[in-house]
Amino acid sequence: MKNIKYLLFGVLFGVVLTKSEVISWWRIQEMFRFHSFHMYGVIGSAVVVGIISVWILKKTHAKSIEGEELTFGVKKFDKGNIIGGLIFGIGWGITGACPGPLLALVGSGLTIMILATISAIAGTWVYGLLREKLPH
């Protein structure tokens, strides 16, 4: 039952992604062609709000509602950030969607994106299979 709140937060996140149209293939094309500020505005303002929020949480030594010390998941650098990042970027350009929007698109009625989601799961699985052989 304690996971229900995350379902609700996910719904809110999905609504925002959908209503701000970041799930649209056209918006992603506008971004990669520098034809519109929209996506840059969305991502930029999200990051600014995120940075300020995290700064406040750290400054006030905030704890979670369960009383837990907050941890900020350390991202370690490896070559995958670049190689994997480029591969994902290409996939983003083709499908016009990153993982969140893929699911939101399915929900909004573009049901063929179920196939893209299944393919993304397959891609993750193949990465897991080949992981030891890939440069990191």
Next chain:
Amino acid sequence: MLEFLSQPWPWYIGGPLIGLAVPLLLLAGNKSLGISSSLRHICASCFPAGIEFFKYDWRKESWNLFYVGGILIGGFVGGVLLANPGEMVINPQTIADLQALGLNDFSGLGPAEILNWSEIFTLRTIVFVVFGGFLVGFGTRYAGGCTSGHTIFGLSTLQWPSLVATISFMVGGFLCTHFLLPILLAL
């Protein structure tokens, strides 16, 4: 109110709300925003196949699966219940560029000539949906995160590897749009 909500939301509403997901998840249960991880949890729970990368206690991360399940429902709420009453406004220059590459239908959330069940047996749709989706899943895991985990959460927590990843996402997208799409759209 509903009428107001069903208009497309400008970037200065959508962006900050996306950013607020970071403190919301931290305060609600010390969780880090990250959506592509859910794909790994699905592999670990359904098809681990003895692969080392999928041997971990995915049940501890089950909140993440609820979160992405919510995003799916959110797509329905935002895209169907609060559907935009008008047509989506696309930059005329983008339309012109894509018309030159052979697209004609600019009515939906994406190109209906490609992202459509009726085209499922065409090479072009298979490439855009299946191959593209595969790259998204493979690339995000290889990169250690996607636009949510790296670009939103990673940058919010000032982690430089996330900046490297974000720049790589953008470079990949630019290269794809300007060099690969003209070929793929002609399939």
